[in-house]
Every structure is written in C-alpha cells, then in structure tokens.
Amino acid sequence: EIVLTQSPATLSVSPGERATLSCRASQSISNNLAWYQQRPGQAPRLLIFGASNRATGIPARFSGSGSGTEFTLTISSLESEDFAVYYCKQYGNWPPYTFGQGTKLEIK
Amino acid sequence: QVQLQESGPRLVKPSQTLSLTCTVSGGSLNSGANYWSWIRQPAGQGLEWIGRIETGGSANYNPSLQSRVTMSVDMSKNQFSLKVTSVSATDTAVYYCVRETWPLLDSWGQGILVTVSS
Numbered sequence: 001e002i003v004l005t006q007s008p009a010t011l012s013v014s015p016g017e018r019a020t021l022s023c024r025a026s027q028s029i030s031n032n033l034a035w036y037q038q039r040p041g042q043a044p045r046l047l048i049f050g051a052s053n054r055a056t057g058i059p060a061r062f063s064g065s066g067s068g069t070e071f072t073l074t075i076s077s078l079e080s081e082d083f084a085v086y087y088c089k090q091y092g093n094w095p096p097y098t099f100g101q102g103t104k105l106e107i108k
Numbered sequence: 109q110v111q112l113q114e115s116g117p118r119l120v121k122p123s124q125t126l127s128l129t130c131t132v133s134g135g136s137l138n139s140g141a142n143y144w145s146w147i148r149q150p151a152g153q154g155l156e157w158i159g160r161i162e163t164g165g166s167a168n169y170n171p172s173l174q175s176r177v178t179m180s181v182d183m184s185k186n187q188f189s190l191k192v193t194s195v196s197a198t199d200t201a202v203y204y205c206v207r208e209t210w211p212l213l214d215s216w217g218q219g220i221l222v223t224v225s226s
Contacts, residue, residue, distance in 0.1 A: 001171075034212060036155075043204055043216035044155065055214070087155055091211035096170040097157040 002026055002093050006086075006100035012108040015078050021086055021103045023071040029092030031067045038102075039084045047086075048073065075105075083107050110135035112205045112217035120199075120224050126192040130205030130217060137186050138163045143208040144181065144188040148201040149219075156201075160208055161188060195224045 003026040013019045023033065031051040036044040046055045048064035051071055061076040075082055088100040116128035130144070137144065145160035159169035161179040169177050173192070181188045192199060200223050207215040 032211070036213070043219055044213070045216070046212055046214050049212050055212070089155075089213075095157075095159070095168045096172070097211075099155040099157070101154045 001096060002029060002090050002098050004088050004090055004098055004100035006088060006103045008103060009101070010104045010106060012106050013078055014108045015080060017078055017108075019075040019078055019082075019105055021073040021105070023066075023073070023088035023100050025069045025071070025090055025092075027093070028068045029090045032090055032092030033064075033066070033071050034089045034091065035062075035064055035073045036087045036089060036099075037082075037084050038087065039081070044087065078105075080107075110207060110215050112207065112215060114203060114205050114217045114220035116220065116222070118220065118222055120195055120222060121226050122196055122224055123194055126190075126195050126199060126222055126224070128190045128203055128205070128220065128222070130188050130190075132186045132188075132207075137181060137183055137188065140209065143210060144179075145206040145208045145213065146179065146190045147204045147206055147213070147216075148199075149204070150198075150201045158190065158192075158203075197224050200224045 005024045007022045033051045035048040038044040052064045063074050085102045085104050087102050111133045113131045120126045143160040146158040161167040167179045176193045178191045202219040204219045205217040206213045
C-alpha cells in the first residue's frame with residue numbers, strides 16, 4: 001500500500017499570501033496524484049488531478065506540481081474561502097486508493 | 109448535475125451489520141464510464157477509501173476491509189449500497205458516497221454519520 005505523507009500538518013498563512021503544501025509518496029506514483037479541499041462541515045472537493053491539472057471550475061490561483069514521489073499544491077494568493085483542510089490522494093498503485101493525513105490551512 | 113444522497117441507520121450496535129444506500133439523482137448510474145464509491149472519515153481524522161463498484165457489478169475493495177465489505181447496485185432505483193459486517197467502534201465515521209470518473213472522485217454526497225455503539 002502506498003503511504004502518502006503530507007507536510008506540514010498545519011500551515012498558518014495570512015490572506016493574500018502564498019501557501020505551499022507538500023505530499024510525499026512512499027514509492028513512485030508517476031503523476032497519479034490528486035488534491036482535494038475539505039471545508040468545515042462539507043464533503044471534499046476535487047481541486048487537482050494528474051498532479052498539475054485543475055479540475056473544472058477551480059480558480060487559477062490553485063496549482064499543482066511534482067511527479068514520482070514529491071508533490072506540491074500551491075495557492076498563489078489566499079482568499080478567505082481557501083482556509084480548509086487539503087488532502088492528497090494517489091491512484092498510481094491501487095487498490096487501495098490512499099490519502100494523505102491532510103494539511104490544515106489556517107488564517108494567521 | 110448529478111447529486112448523491114446517503115441514507116441508512118445512524119446507530120448500529122457492535123458486531124452487527126452497517127447498511128447504507130446512496131441515491132443518485134440528476135443522472136443515471138449507467139451513464140458514462142463511472143464507478144460508484146464509498147469513502148469514510150472518522151471524526152477529526154482523514155479519509156479512507158472503502159471501495160467502488162461499477163454498474164456491471166464488478167467491485168474493488170480496500171484490502172484492509174475486504175473481508176467485511178460488500179457493495180451492490182440497483183439500477184431500477186438508481187441506487188448503490190454498502191454493507192459492512194461485524195462492526196466495532198472503529199467503524200464509527202462519516203460515510204460518503206461518491207461518483208468516480210476514473211480516477212477522480214468528482215461528485216460527493218453530503219455524508220452520513222454512523223455511530224457504532226450499544
């Protein structure tokens with residue numbers, strides 16, 4: 001089973017600033033990685049797939065990069081609705097699909 | 109736009125079977141190359157993929173749960189279902205039903221909290 005490790009666990013950033021979230025896979029998954037956002041009390045929402053492709057309707061301030069075992073989600077200029085928990089998920093070696101433990105992005 | 113809604117008992121006794129149904133509206137279970145999945149999330153914790161099923165009935169399960177999980181589809185009702193046998197407190201979680209347009213989990217239900225307790 002592929003283990004995904006996200007860092008940091010919590011990230012404190014001010015609105016308007018840039019946020020960089022990391023996800024590391026226990027073995028290579030090529031670019032088979034997605035990112036999901038979960039706001040409090042809501043279901044997760046797909047943001048990024050194929051490591052770097054934005055899902056339909058996702059603002060351009062969200063970008064993803066990486067391949068192999070190291071991946072990054074960047075939010076270029078944080079808006080209030082971006083403060084949430086972010087999960088990476090791999091689909092390069094399954095079953096099972098696995099998720100990282102999440103990074104909580106909080107207002108500084 | 110497809111919508112998914114979970115339903116079922118919110119309280120299940122230990123050792124019994126957890127049964128949930130997901131009703132799909134705004135689209136057919138049989139449309140597109142879709143799979144129908146279940147994800148769960150214990151309170152304050154991360155996401156765990158339980159498994160998925162296609163309309164032909166072929167399913168893939170998380171190996172950690174495979175011995176206790178069964179999924180099924182009911183095309184006549186546009187529903188798919190989850191059963192987890194021999195539940196314990198560790199099965200307490202919010203359960204989400206999700207459409208997968210491989211490999212993306214692109215439409216989610218609102219989730220249902222199921223508590224395992226006597």
